Structures are given as C-alpha cells and as structure tokens.
Amino acid sequence: MARALLRFTPAMLTSEPVAFLQGIPPFQLLDEPILEALAGSISLEYYPKGFPILTQGGPASDSLQVVRTGGAKVSMRSSDSEEIVIDYRSEGDAIGFLSLYSGDRSRTDVTALEDTTCYLMPREPFIALLEAHPEVREYFHRTFLAKYMDKAFTDMRSRSQLFGSGEKLLFTTAVGDLVTHPAVTAPRDLSIQGAARLMSHHGISSLVLVDGDAVPVGIITDRDLRDKVAARGRDIAEPVANIMSCSLIKAEAAQYCFEALLTMLRHNIHHLLIVDEGRLRGIVTNHDLLVLQGTSPISVVREIEGQTDLDGLEQAAAKVASIVGLLLKDGAHAGNITRIVTELNDRLVRKVIEFALRALGPAPLPWCWLAFGSEGRREQTFRTDQDNALVYADPRTPEEAAAALAWFPAFARFMKDGLVRCGFAPCPANYMADNPRWNQPLAAWRELFTRWITNPNPEALLKATILFDFRGLAGTLSLAEELRAHLNLTLRNKNVFFARLAGTVTQHRPPLGFFGSFSVDTKGDHKDQLNLKINALGPIVNIARLCALEAGISETGTLDRLTVLRPNHPLLGRYGEELGHAFEFLSLLRIQHQYEQIQAGGPGDNFINPESLSTYEKKSLKDAFRLVSRVQDLIIEQYRPGLVGA
Numbered sequence: 001m002a003r004a005l006l007r008f009t010p011a012m013l014t015s016e017p018v019a020f021l022q023g024i025p026p027f028q029l030l031d032e033p034i035l036e037a038l039a040g041s042i043s044l045e046y047y048p049k050g051f052p053i054l055t056q057g058g059p060a061s062d063s064l065q066v067v068r069t070g071g072a073k074v075s076m077r078s079s080d081s082e083e084i085v086i087d088y089r090s091e092g093d094a095i096g097f098l099s100l101y102s103g104d105r106s107r108t109d110v111t112a113l114e115d116t117t118c119y120l121m122p123r124e125p126f127i128a129l130l131e132a133h134p135e136v137r138e139y140f141h142r143t144f145l146a147k148y149m150d151k152a153f154t155d156m157r158s159r160s161q162l163f164g165s166g167e168k169l170l171f172t173t174a175v176g177d178l179v180t181h182p183a184v185t186a187p188r189d190l191s192i193q194g195a196a197r198l199m200s201h202h203g204i205s206s207l208v209l210v211d212g213d214a215v216p217v218g219i220i221t222d223r224d225l226r227d228k229v230a231a232r233g234r235d236i237a238e239p240v241a242n243i244m245s246c247s248l249i250k251a252e253a254a255q256y257c258f259e260a261l262l263t264m265l266r267h268n269i270h271h272l273l274i275v276d277e278g279r280l281r282g283i284v285t286n287h288d289l290l291v292l293q294g295t296s297p298i299s300v301v302r303e304i305e306g307q308t309d310l311d312g313l314e315q316a317a318a319k320v321a322s323i324v325g326l327l328l329k330d331g332a333h334a335g336n337i338t339r340i341v342t343e344l345n346d347r348l349v350r351k352v353i354e355f356a357l358r359a360l361g362p363a364p365l366p367w368c369w370l371a372f373g374s375e376g377r378r379e380q381t382f383r384t385d386q387d388n389a390l391v392y393a394d395p396r397t398p399e400e401a402a403a404a405l406a407w408f409p410a411f412a413r414f415m416k417d418g419l420v421r422c423g424f425a426p427c428p429a430n431y432m433a434d435n436p437r438w439n440q441p442l443a444a445w446r447e448l449f450t451r452w453i454t455n456p457n458p459e460a461l462l463k464a465t466i467l468f469d470f471r472g473l474a475g476t477l478s479l480a481e482e483l484r485a486h487l488n489l490t491l492r493n494k495n496v497f498f499a500r501l502a503g504t505v506t507q508h509r510p511p512l513g514f515f516g517s518f519s520v521d522t523k524g525d526h527k528d529q530l531n532l533k534i535n536a537l538g539p540i541v542n543i544a545r546l547c548a549l550e551a552g553i554s555e556t557g558t559l560d561r562l563t564v565l566r567p568n569h570p571l572l573g574r575y576g577e578e579l580g581h582a583f584e585f586l587s588l589l590r591i592q593h594q595y596e597q598i599q600a601g602g603p604g605d606n607f608i609n610p611e612s613l614s615t616y617e618k619k620s621l622k623d624a625f626r627l628v629s630r631v632q633d634l635i636i637e638q639y640r641p642g643l644v645g646a
Contacts, residue, residue: 026139061096070116176253179282218244334587352418364403503641510625533606582624
C-alpha cells in the first residue's frame with residue numbers, strides 16, 4: 001500500500017475517531033468503551049488529490065481505511081490498460097476490506113479524487129473486532145458479499161475461452177429499448193380486409209385493436225390472417241374482432257429482454273405488447289430478440305414445436321444443452337440459465353405428452369403430469385434424471401377405475417421411453433410415473449402426503465423432501481393445485497414433522513475444516529474434490545424448503561422461496577438475501593464446471609477440486625459455506641431436532 005505524505009499517530013488523536021465512528025455503520029452498533037479501545041490503535045492518514053491509496057496488483061492493504069473527509073475512486077485496468085471505474089467511496093465508506101480480509105494482493109486501484117483523510121485500523125485489531133462482534137462481521141460480509149460474488153463470476157468467465165467479448169445484451173437491455181416505433185392500432189369494428197390493408201401499408205406483422213376509449217382489447221397477427229381467414233375462406237368483410245386474440249400478453253418497458261423472452265416462451269407467442277406505466281408503448285417480436293442475441297432459445301422452441309414424431313424431437317432435444325453455452329457467453333447468472341433451460345425442457349415433456357395422447361387416445365379421467373426434484377424447482381441445467389409423477393381424478397365407478405388402471409400405466413410407459421429418447425435418463429431410485437406408486441388418483445396422493453407428515457420416519461422424510469417440490473406441468477393443472485392446498489393445510493402446526501425435517505436440513509454440513517480449510521475426499525475416484533450438489537447447493541435448497549413449507553408458501557424454486565419469504569420470515573429476513581447470492585454463485589460454479597467437462601468430451605458431474613479455483617472463487621466458496629453453516633446452526637437452535645425421537 002502506498003504511503004501518504006502525512007500521518008497522525010494514535011497519540012496525536014483525542015476522542016475524534018470515537019465520535020466519528022459512532023455515527024456510521026456498523027461501528028455505531030458498538031458500545032463507547034469498545035470504540036475507545038479501538039481508537040488506541042487508529043491513525044489518521046492524509047492523501048493529496050490523485051494519490052494512489054491502493055494499486056491493482058500491489059500488496060494487500062494492511063489496514064481498514066474509513067474515509068473521514070474527501071473521496072476516492074475504485075477502478076480496474078484491463079489488459080490494454082483501459083480504466084474501468086467500479087465504485088466511488090466517500091465519507092464513512094470503507095476501503096481495503098476485501099484485500100485486508102483475504103490477505104490477497106489488491107485487485108483494484110483506489111485513487112484519491114480530492115484531498116482525502118482516512119482513519120486507519122490495523123489488521124490485527126480489526127480482525128479481532130470482527131471475531132468478537134458477529135454483528136460487525138455480518139455487516140461487512142453482507143455489504144461486500146454480492147460484490148465479491150460478482151467478481152468471482154467474472155473470474156469464472158475469464159478463465160474459460162468460452163467467454164470472450166460476447167455482449168450481455170439479453171440481460172442488460174431493457175425490452176422497451178427495442179421499441180423503435182409506436183404500435184399501430186385500429187378500432188375493433190374495422191373489417192378484416194381493412195385491417196389487412198393497414199398492416200400491409202405499415203409493413204407490420206401485428207395490429208393492436210382498441211375500443212372506443214383507445215384501450216387495447218385484442219391483437220391480430222399475420223398468422224391470424226393466414227390461419228383464420230385465408231385457410232378457412234372467411235368473409236373479409238367481417239369485423240376483425242371476430243379473429244382477434246383477446247388474451248393480451250404484456251411486458252413492462254423497464255424489464256430486461258430476458259424477461260420478455262421468458263414470457264414469449266411460456267405463452268408460445270411471437271408478439272409481445274410493451275407497456276410503460278400502463279400506457280401502450282409498442283410491440284416486440286421474436287425476430288427482434290433473435291436479431292438482438294444472434295442465436296436465441298426461441299429458435300430451439302420453434303424446432304421443438306415443429307416436430308411431428310419422436311425421431312425429430314430427439315434431434316431437437318440435443319440442441320437444448322447448447323443453449324447453456326450461449327447463455328454463459330452472454331453473462332447470464334445461474335437463475336436466468338435454469339429458468340430458460342427448464343422452460344425448454346418443459347416444452348420437450350409437453351411434446352412427448354402430445355405424441356402419447358395421439359398414440360393412446362384420450363384419457364378416461366382428468367389427469368395432471370407432475371414434475372419434482374430439480375425440474376419441479378425449475379433448477380435444471382444440463383439434462384438430468386427423470387423426476388415425475390401422475391395424479392388423476394378419483395374414479396367414481398368401478399368401470400372408471402378399471403379404465404384408469406389400463407390407460408395411465410400405458411401412458412406413463414410411453415412417457416418414460418419418449419423422455420429417454422430426448423435425453424432424460426430414468427431415475428435410478430424409480431421416482432417416475434412409470435412406477436405404480438407414483439401414478440395414483442388424487443385421494444391416494446392426499447393419503448400418502450398425510451401419512452408422511454403425521455408419521456415422519458426417515459423414509460417418509462426422504463420422500464417428502466423429494467416430492468413436496470412438485471409442480472403441475474401439463475394436463476388439468478387444478479389437480480396439482482388441489483394437492484398443494486391439501487399439503488399446506490395438513491402441514492399446519494405439525495411441529496414434530498418440522499423438527500425432524502430440520503434434522504435433514506442440517507445433516508449435510510458444508511465441507512469446511514476446523515481451521516477454515518476445505519474438507520475434500522482423501523481417496524477414491526473423487527480424491528481432493530468436494531460435492532457441490534450435496535454439500536453446497538443441497539443445504540440451501542433444504543433451508544428454503546423447510547421455511548416455505550412451514551410458512552405455507554406454494555413456490556417451489558429455491559430463489560423464489562427465498563424472495564417471497566424474506567420480507568416477513570425472521571430467519572430469512574436476516575439471511576435470505578445472502579443465501580440467494582450464495583445459491584447463485586454456487587449454481588454458476590457448478591454449471592461452469594459441468595460445461596467445461598462436457599466440452600472436453602466427458603460427462604458433467606458435481607465434484608470440483610477447490611485448488612482449481614481462483615483466489616476470489618475460493619474465498620467466495622468459503623464465505624458461502626460459512627454462511628450456510630451459520631444458518632444451519634440457527635435452525636438447530638430453533639427446532640432442536642436432536643430432542644425429537646426418531
């Protein structure tokens with residue numbers, strides 16, 4: 001660290017640092033005697049304008065610096081010496097925490113923007129302060145964790161040839177920025193011919209129809225003119241309202257293009273209305289997004305939807321994995337990747353269902369295809385095992401029961417074989433609709449859930465952690481909603497169940513040794529490696545599930561559960577945001593690891609050698625593990641699972 005021209009030692013200071021620190025977080029949390037003891041080691045340093053307080057690539061900071069007056073710029077230099085400004089620090093802000101805490105070299109330049117003075121806390125008393133006062137430590141970790149994770153994301157990308165100069169347009173561009181012209185509107189009583197002429201005149205592929213108050217009430221597209229008019233010989237003098245789509249799917253102009261893409265995928269539409277604070281701003285098409293990104297998941301959707309048999313679907317399914325690489329290149333976070341890939345995988349499943357119904361004929365009773373596990377949580381990346389089940393309406397007669405026992409097993413077998421062809425391997429533990437135990441009427445599912453909750457033995461808890469993450473994927477979705485409502489109702493005030501479930505939450509501890517080193521396998525096929533899925537991501541998934549089930553929250557995704565619970569949940573209100581950052585980081589680390597393995601011609605697994613990671617990645621990994629351990633300790637303290645008999 002560069003030294004300034006003038007330093008005031010502790011002996012030269014009086015009560016000024018104590019008074020200053022009492023007014024800024026997190027030092028304002030400390031009692032005055034503690035601050036007075038700390039002030040004995042504090043010095044005051046002066047930096048003239050332009051002085052290099054820290055230098056990128058230089059030695060680690062030996063003190064935490066708190067800006068007293070003035071300000072500083074935090075920046076990085078690229079390989080071609082271009083300066084990239086990251087942040088600014090002003091009165092009360094800290095400088096050098098990451099470098100000081102990790103003991104690593106400084107990764108940034110910190111330059112005085114004007115004449116600046118800083119209070120300096122030497123490393124030893126500051127680290128001792130963090131160890132003695134968890135509230136101060138948690139403040140710094142909470143404040144810097146997200147920035148640390150973002151830097152770790154950058155490190156992950158920079159060490160792979162996959163990440164060059166690919167822009168992140170899909171995730172950084174507001175969808176409203178794609179709207180270059182206002183939407184063309186027309187009255188709903190205009191004739192079909194008049195609407196077609198208007199679209200031709202403006203050279204547009206869609207037309208928004210409005211009522212007498214200019215409020216949008218529908219939309220027609222060139223596809224409507226082709227499929228509903230030309231193909232059917234419809235009278236072109238009819239009102240265009242007769243062929244319009246009344247379901248107007250919208251996106252806010254401020255949303256990123258990624259969100260618009262997801263909306264179009266989910267609703268299988270090619271035109272999306274863009275509104276700005278409720279006012280119609282324009283229309284975005286799938287072509288706009290294709291041009292923006294170059295290659296888009298939309299093109300894969302087109303291939304999937306256009307297939308007419310399993311042979312073609314098998315070829316289309318093989319392209320889903322390539323989307324992961326494209327999204328990584330675009331700088332997507334893990335949550336974005338899994339949401340898009342899950343949407344594509346859902347499309348594959350529904351297409352196989354379409355083929356099954358075509359082959360077997362209509363079902364004898366209403367039914368719903370359930371997804372659970374990572375698919376149920378919408379956390380799939382590369383193709384995983386099948387995790388599915390089938391629920392159907394309760395038969396009312398012996399004839400309906402007999403028909404169900406003949407049709408639904410055949411349906412499940414078709415699905416299993418079709419999904420295998422699309423790259424979804426059978427579940428080794430046989431958690432599939434092909435297993436009669438997971439192919440049942442609604443009443444049987446209710447009875448199963450009730451039994452697991454009222455008698456939570458180890459086997460019941462295992463099944464609960466797997467199957468309670470279910471979501472309806474196709475068919476009569478109200479059956480899944482009824483089952484979820486039954487689950488939430490049955491779970492109320494089941495303290496014994498939650499105490500035992502808490503025991504499973506704390507069963508797998510993050511792999512950190514007593515002195516903060518990684519605990520890795522010492523022999524076998526995974527020597528010197530740790531399991532990211534079981535020991536890193538799994539505990540966060542389990543924490544979110546425990547809290548969501550107890551709160552009666554129906555969301556199944558881990559990040560969704562953390563987000564919904566954070567405002568009101570006592571534990572996740574404190575740690576939910578950090579857990580979300582940690583989950584994103586660990587997920588992306590796992591995706592990147594698996595992608596590199598697959599690119600090298602091998603299967604992707606969950607085992608990683610920590611020594612292969614950069615300094616920032618290792619530090620972020622340890623921080624994530626410490627956070628999970630801290631939350632697990634609080635769960636043990638709250639639920640006392642060890643006091644509940646097995």
